[in-house]
Amino acid sequence: MAAVSGLVRRPLREVTVRDAINQGMDEELERDEKVFLLGEEVAQYDGAYKVSRGLWKKYGDKRIIDTPISEMGFAGIAVGAAMAGLRPICEFMTFNFSMQAIDQVINSAAKTYYMSGGLQSVPIVFRGPNGASAGVAAQHSQCFAAWYGHCPGLKVVSPWNSEDAKGLIKSAIRDNNPVVVLENELMYGVPFEFPPEAQSKDFLIPIGKAKIERQGTHITVVSHSRPVGHCLEAAAVLSKEGVECEVINMRTIRPMDMETIEASVMKTNHLVTVEGGWPQFGVGAEICARIMEGISKKLVLEYSQAVVNIMYLNTYSIKRLKARSVWHFSSRKYFKSKSRKSCVQFPGCSCCSCHWC
Amino acid sequence: MAVAIAAGKVWRPNRGLSQAAVLLLWRPGARGLARSHPHRQQQQFSSLDDKPQFPGASAEFIDKLEFIQPNVISGIPIYRVMDRQGQIINPSEDPHLPKEKVLKLYKSMTLLNTMDRILYESQRQGRISFYMTNYGEEGTHVGSAAALDNTDLVFGQYREAAVGAAYAAKRANANRVVICYFGEGAASEGDAHAGFNFAATLECPIIFFCRNNGYAISTPTSEQYRGDGIAARGPGYGIMSIRVDGNDVFAVYNATKEARRRAVAENQPFLIEAMTYRIGHHSTSDDSSAYRSVDEVNYWDKQDHPISRLRHYLLSQGWWDEEQEKAWRKQSRKKVMEAFEQAERKPKPNPNLLFSDVYQEMPAQLRKQQESLARHLQTYGEHYPLEHFDK
Numbered sequence: 001m002a003a004v005s006g007l008v009r010r011p012l013r014e015v016t017v018r019d020a021i022n023q024g025m026d027e028e029l030e031r032d033e034k035v036f037l038l039g040e041e042v043a044q045y046d047g048a049y050k051v052s053r054g055l056w057k058k059y060g061d062k063r064i065i066d067t068p069i070s071e072m073g074f075a076g077i078a079v080g081a082a083m084a085g086l087r088p089i090c091e092f093m094t095f096n097f098s099m100q101a102i103d104q105v106i107n108s109a110a111k112t113y114y115m116s117g118g119l120q121s122v123p124i125v126f127r128g129p130n131g132a133s134a135g136v137a138a139q140h141s142q143c144f145a146a147w148y149g150h151c152p153g154l155k156v157v158s159p160w161n162s163e164d165a166k167g168l169i170k171s172a173i174r175d176n177n178p179v180v181v182l183e184n185e186l187m188y189g190v191p192f193e194f195p196p197e198a199q200s201k202d203f204l205i206p207i208g209k210a211k212i213e214r215q216g217t218h219i220t221v222v223s224h225s226r227p228v229g230h231c232l233e234a235a236a237v238l239s240k241e242g243v244e245c246e247v248i249n250m251r252t253i254r255p256m257d258m259e260t261i262e263a264s265v266m267k268t269n270h271l272v273t274v275e276g277g278w279p280q281f282g283v284g285a286e287i288c289a290r291i292m293e294g295i296s297k298k299l300v301l302e303y304s305q306a307v308v309n310i311m312y313l314n315t316y317s318i319k320r321l322k323a324r325s326v327w328h329f330s331s332r333k334y335f336k337s338k339s340r341k342s343c344v345q346f347p348g349c350s351c352c353s354c355h356w357c
Numbered sequence: 358m359a360v361a362i363a364a365g366k367v368w369r370p371n372r373g374l375s376q377a378a379v380l381l382l383w384r385p386g387a388r389g390l391a392r393s394h395p396h397r398q399q400q401q402f403s404s405l406d407d408k409p410q411f412p413g414a415s416a417e418f419i420d421k422l423e424f425i426q427p428n429v430i431s432g433i434p435i436y437r438v439m440d441r442q443g444q445i446i447n448p449s450e451d452p453h454l455p456k457e458k459v460l461k462l463y464k465s466m467t468l469l470n471t472m473d474r475i476l477y478e479s480q481r482q483g484r485i486s487f488y489m490t491n492y493g494e495e496g497t498h499v500g501s502a503a504a505l506d507n508t509d510l511v512f513g514q515y516r517e518a519a520v521g522a523a524y525a526a527k528r529a530n531a532n533r534v535v536i537c538y539f540g541e542g543a544a545s546e547g548d549a550h551a552g553f554n555f556a557a558t559l560e561c562p563i564i565f566f567c568r569n570n571g572y573a574i575s576t577p578t579s580e581q582y583r584g585d586g587i588a589a590r591g592p593g594y595g596i597m598s599i600r601v602d603g604n605d606v607f608a609v610y611n612a613t614k615e616a617r618r619r620a621v622a623e624n625q626p627f628l629i630e631a632m633t634y635r636i637g638h639h640s641t642s643d644d645s646s647a648y649r650s651v652d653e654v655n656y657w658d659k660q661d662h663p664i665s666r667l668r669h670y671l672l673s674q675g676w677w678d679e680e681q682e683k684a685w686r687k688q689s690r691k692k693v694m695e696a697f698e699q700a701e702r703k704p705k706p707n708p709n710l711l712f713s714d715v716y717q718e719m720p721a722q723l724r725k726q727q728e729s730l731a732r733h734l735q736t737y738g739e740h741y742p743l744e745h746f747d748k
Contacts, residue, residue: 044648045575068545068581069573100547135486 013196018188020162020198021051021127024169025089027201029059032087035173038065038074039091039128048093049129049188075101075126079108082124082178089173092128095144095182109178110153123176127169130158130182131225131276143277145224148180149253149286155207156253158182160228162192164251167205175207182253184226210257212264216246219270222261222287224250227274253283258290265291432585435632436612437602441661443669445607452611456676462503462606463671464685466495466664471689473637475697480641484701493604493636496663497568500609501629504617505536512537516552516565520626523561527624534617536564541630542573544587553594556626564616565596565628568603570635575648591628603631604663607670634661707747708734 015023029035041048043056043066056064067074071092078090092098098105109122131143148156155177159165165183172179197203213228214235221231228249235245246264250257265271271291273284409418438450445451454462473490480488491498505511510526510533512519519537526533543549544567556563567587571578584590591598597619601608609631616627634657638645645654671677712719712727719727734741 041574041576048574066576066580068576069542070545070547072547073545 013194013199014191015162015166015194015198016189016191017159017162017165017183018049018051018053020166020192020194021169021183022053022055024166025052025173026055026058028170028173029055029063031201032173033063034085035087035089036063036065036081037089037091038067038078040067040069040074040093042066042091047091049185051183051188052091071097071100072104075104076108078124079104079122082109082122083112083120087123087125087173089125089127092126094133094140094185095128095130096140096142098126098128098144105148105154105178105180106151110151112153113177114153121176122178124178125169125172125175125181126178127172127181127183129185129188131184133185143182143275144180145182145253145275146277146282146286148182149256149283150281151254153178154254155179156182157207157251158224158253159251160187160225160249161190162194163198164205164211164249166198167203168207168251171204171207174204179207182225187226187229190229205251208252208255208257210251210260211249212246212260213249214245214247216244216268218244218268219272220246220248220261220264220268221272221274222248222250222264222284223274224253224283225276227276231274250283256286256290258287261287262291427584428589429583429585433588433598433600433630435600435602436608437605438607438611439605439666439670441666443666443671443673445670450607450611452607452614454607454610456674458503459667459671459674460676462499462610463664463667463677464689465499465502466606466667467685468689468692469495469498470664471686472693475690475693477637477641479697487641489640490637493634493657493662494568494570496606496609496667497566497603497631497633500603500606500663501536501538501564501566501613501631503606504610504613506533506617508533509617510535514539514543516543516546517548517555519565520552520556520559520561520563523556523563523626524559527560527562532621534562534564534620536566536613536617538566538568540573541567541569541571541578541587542576542581544590545581553590553596553626553628557595560624561626562620562624563626564613564620565591565626566613567628567630568633569630570603570633572635572639572645572649574639574643575645577648586630586632588628588630596626596628598628598630600630600632603633604661604666606663606667633663636662704747705745 025037029037037052037055039047042052043061043064045066046053046056052064067077075090075092075098078088081088092101105126109124109126113121130145132141145156145158148154155172155175157168157172157179159168159181165187169181172181210222214232216235221235223231228247231245231247235247238245246268248261248264261271271288273287275283277283279285407418409416438445438447438452440446469491473488473492476485476488477490479485502511508531510519510522512522512535514537516537516539519535523535526535537552539549553565555561556565569578569586573581578586586600588598588600597616599612599616601612603609609629612629616629619625620627636654636658668677668682708730709727711730712723715723734743
C-alpha cells in the first residue's frame with residue numbers, strides 16, 4: 001500500500017494534532033478491516049479540515065465514505081452499521097451539526113446496550129471539532145462536552161495535545177461502546193513533541209483517566225481540550241510569582257476521573273476549573289458539585305466560599321483568578337457535626353462515610 | 358416517457374402518466390383555511406364499482422407489474438427565456454421589463470461580482486477572516502429578488518423555519534410570501550423533507566428556491582442524490598415545481614413572479630430549482646482545483662454566464678454600450694472600495710457592549726461580570742489590543 005502522505009514523522013518527533021488523529025485512524029483502519037470512516041468531504045477532499053488526508057487514497061471508497069449533507073441520515077446509518085457488526089467512525093464537520101443527529105447519538109447509540117440487556121452493543125465513534133473556533137459566530141462555536149457528558153451509555157473524551165489525540169482516538173475506536181471524541185479546530189495545526197511510546201501502533205490512552213500535566217502545590221487547575229494550554233501558560237506566569245499550579249488535563253469527560261482531581265485538591269486545597277463551555281450545568285459545575293458533596297475518603301469539607309468555575313477569557317484571566325486565591329475550602333478529619341445534613345443516598349444516615357455525603 | 362409541457366407552464370403532478378398510477382394531491386379550489394379537511398373527501402361507496410377505495414391515494418388499478426422508472430436521462434425540462442447569447446427565444450415569454458428595471462438587474466449583478474472580487478482578495482490579504490463568493494450564481498439571487506415585494510420574508514437556509522414563518526403569514530392574512538434559498542446539497546438535510554411536507558399539508562405561501570450549482574464543497578451532484586435533481590422531489594410532496602435556467606435572469610424572474618402570485622393567492626408552496634454553476638470556490642477555505650478541472654470552470658465562465666447573457670440583451674436593445682460598461686466598472690469598484698475602507702477604519706465595538714442588550718434589563722450577574730472585566734482590563738489592559746476597540 002502506498003504510504004499515507006498525511007503522516008508526518010519529523011526528525012524532532014513533533015507532530016501536529018491533525019496528523020496525530022490521522023495516524024491514529026490510519027493505524028486502526030489498517031489493523032481492523034471492520035473500521036471505516038464516513039462523513040461529509042472525508043474522502044477525496046481529505047476532510048473539511050484535512051484530518052483524513054491521504055486515507056481515501058490508501059483505503060478507497062469502501063472504507064472512506066463521502067455522504068450527502070444529512071447528519072441525521074449518516075449518523076443513523078453509522079449506528080445501524082455498528083449494530084450489524086462494523087466499527088464506524090462518524091465524522092461531524094463540527095459538533096454543532098451533531099445536533100441534527102443527536103437523536104441517533106443518544107437514543108440509537110448510547111441507550112441501546114442497556115435497553116437490550118447487554119445483547120446489542122454499538123461500537124461507534126463520533127468525532128469532529130468541538131467548541132469555539134475563530135470568528136465563526138454563535139451557531140458554530142458551542143462546546144458539547146456538558147451535553148454529551150450528561151448521558152449514561154456514552155463515553156466522551158476531549159483530547160488536548162497530539163499524544164492525547166492519537167491515544168484517545170485509538171482507544172475510542174477499539175472500545176465497544178459509543179464514544180464521542182471532541183476535538184478542537186484551533187488545535188489541529190499545533191505541533192507537539194511526540195514521546196517515543198506514542199509512535200507505537202498500539203499506543204493507547206485509557207478512557208477515564210486524567211493526566212497531571214504539571215505538578216504543583218498551591219492550587220489545582222482542572223481543564224480539558226484547548227484551555228489546557230492556556231492553563232499551562234498561566235501556570236508558567238504564576239510560577240514566577242511563587243504560586244505553583246497543579247494543572248490537570250481531564251482527557252476524558254465521561255467517565256470523569258474524580259480520583260485524580262480529588263487527590264490533587266486534597267493536596268492543594270484550592271480549585272479552579274477552566275472550560276470552553278457555558279457555566280450553567282457545565283463540566284466545571286459538575287466537578288465543583290462533586291467536590292462539594294465530599295471526597296470519597298472519610299473527610300468532611302467546610303468552605304468559606306464556593307470553588308470557582310470560570311469560562312476562560314484567556315491566560316491572564318486564569319492567572320488573575322488564581323492569584324486572588326480567596327476561594328478555598330479546608331479539609332478536616334471526619335467528625336460528627338450538628339451542621340451535618342442527612343445523607344442524600346440514605347436518608348437518616350449521617351455517618352458521612354460514603355461519597356454521597 | 359415524455360412529459361408534455363407548454364413553454365413557461367409549471368410542471369405539476371399529473372394523473373394518467375403513461376400506464377402507471379401517480380399520486381395526485383393537487384385539486385383546484387381546495388385551498389384556504391375555511392375548509393377543515395380538504396383531502397378527506399368521501400368517495401361514494403358502491404360495491405358494484407371496481408374502483409380503488411383506499412384513503413391513501415387517488416388512482417386507478419393496473420393489472421400489469423411495472424415499476425416506475427426514475428427519469429434521470431430526460432429529466433424535468435429547464436425553462437429559459439434567453440439563449441446563451443442573450444436573445445429572447447419565445448417573445449411571448451419576454452417579461453418586457455422597462456429599461457430602468459433591467460439596468461437595475463444588471464448593475465446589481467455586476468456590483469455583487471465586483472464586491473466578491475474585492476472581498477475575496479481582502480481575505481487573502483488577511484483583512485477579513487472568511488468569505489464566500491457568488492460567481493456564476495448572480496442571476497439566481499437578483500432575478501428572484503427582483504420578483505418579490507419589499508415586505509416578503511427571505512430565509513437563507515432554515516427550511517423548516519421558513520415554512521413556519523409562511524404559516525404565520527397565512528394566518529395573519531399578510532399578503533406576503535416567504536422565500537427560502539438553499540443549495541442542492543442542503544436539500545439532503547432532513548429538515549428539507551419536513552419543510553416540503555409541512556408546506557404542502559399546511560398549505561403555506563412559500564417558495565422553495567433551490568440553487569443547484571453542481572457542487573456541495575467538493576461533493577458533486579452524482580454523490581449528493583440519484584434522482585432527477587430537486588425539482589423532481591416536489592411532486593412527491595404535492596408541490597408545484599419547476600426547473601429553470603438559473604443563468605437566465607429573465608427565466609428566474611418570470612418563474613419567481615408567477616410562483617409568488619399564486620403562492621399568496623392560492624396559499625400553496627412552490628418549488629423552483631434554478632440550475633446554475635458554481636464558478637468560484639466553495640469559500641476562501643476551499644481550493645476547487647483539487648476536485649474539478651479548470652476547463653470545466655472556464656466553460657461556464659466564458660460560455661454561459663448570467664452577467665454576460667444579460668449584457669448581450671442590453672446591447673441588443675441599445676440600452677448599454679462599452680463606454681457605460683467601463684464607467685460602471687470603475688464606479689462600482691470605487692463604491693465597494695470606499696465602503697470597505699470606511700468599514701475597516703471603524704473601531705470594533707466597546708467591550709462593554711458584550712453585556713448590554715443581552716437581556717432587556719441587565720441582570721446582576723452580568724453586571725458583576727462587566728465590572729469584573731473592567732477591573733481586569735485596568736490591570737492587564739496592555740496585553741489586549743484595546744486600540745482597535747471603541748473607547
